[in-house]
Amino acid sequence: MNYQSILEEIKEEVYPYLREGKVANYIPALANVNPEQFAMTLTMFDGRQYSVGQADTLFSIQSISKVFTFTLALKHYGLELYERIGREPSGNPFNSLVQLEYESGKPRNPFINAGAINVTDVLLTYFKSSTSTSKKILDFMHAIADDTSIAFNDIVAESEMEHGFRNLALANLMKSFNNFDNDVMEVIKIYFQHCSIEMNTKMLSRSMLYLANHGVDPITGKTYITSQQAKRINAVMLTCGHYDASGDFAFHVGLPGKSGVGGGIVAVVPKMMGIAVWAPALNAQGNSLVGTKALELFTSKTGLSIF
Known part of the structure; x- marks a missing residue:
């Protein structure tokens, strides 16, 4: 599967939506972020990364x-x-x-x-x-x-x-x-x-690999938690990771994930990869509007939902 070309397609398709949604203005330091930014990165188990957009730009991970x-x-x-x-x-x-x-x-x-x-x-x-x-x-x-x-x-x-x-x-x-x-x-x-921790989508997608691999970092081989604990965290991400839009996210995207009001979303494809997406403008539930759309497009184009 050509992940880079899929990400390029997604970038083109979500571009018209970048003017929709609103940045988190109840935190003054976040209110000044340019809403028309987008980044997405996949990190594979062998360390390869595929990115589009401002994947090197640091942002506040907030609830992630x-x-x-x-x-x-x-x-x-x-x-x-x-x-x-x-x-x-x-x-x-x-x-x-x-x-x-x-x-x-x-x-x-x-x-x-x-x-x-x-x-x-x-x-x-x-x-x-x-x-x-x-x-x-x-x-x-x-x-x-x-x-x-x-x-x-x-x-x-x-x-x-x-x-x-x-x-x-x-x-x-x-x-x-x-x-x-x-x-x-x-x-x-x-x-x-x-x-307030600042990361970019390259760092964030890399950081999710231990959850995509039963608690073990597939690159370093280091065990952080048990397989059972990783299973539990992924389950709670799927059911609770997007506040009162968690069911909606599971319905449209179908991956365990977690959002933050800084506009970031992380997700895992079990036994395959970690994903991070960033677009600062939020929907009514406080989740990245374009980020959610990008992840929905990704699972639709690749068939990589857990369902």
Whole structure:
């Protein structure tokens, strides 16, 4: 299959949609991003990469980081993690307080904001300090992407902190139900920090290979998590990775994936490749409008859906 020519076709076909959607303007540091950008990269198990568009341009991965913090928490806590965090789709917006209230402070899954904040709290308990927790998250990113240049964007993190009232409310609500161990402000700072990580589609697609290969990096041979844990993460990505549009994404694309309000989406084709796409303008549910369209075209043209 000629993946490069398929990506070129997709780029041409999504181009007319680049003026649709809106960038995430509730985070000032993201509001200034040029919405008419597009990049897509495939990384194969032998390390070959196929890219189109601005594949070298760094962007804020935002909620895609939740996949990696969930991986670390599951690695260190195992099934015990599910006592604090569920694994069901929420059917609600990613920052909803309502569901958290009537479900007694237990987040529905690790990919909505409340769940990811709770995961960050768990990691802080395990790694003992803010500095150590942030370092371990970044070290993990360096390893799975095989790139030590990946870094936090302090301007984005500070911008989110200044406007993070709802996320603070989610953390305080969990704290009120005794489902939170550490200082709320400390956890939220780490949470915004890992959301601010900057990567490009080449780095991101490479970083998904361990999830496409049962927890083992097919290039380095390093085992990060068990096959069972990788299966669980992929399942939660498929059912919960796109907030209240997760069913829609599974219906149209048919791959486990995770989106972020920076306009990035990652996906895996099991036993074959990692995929990353970036287009900053979002649809009504907070997912990349053109990115979703590109992935739908990719699975339609290649037949590489899991269904």
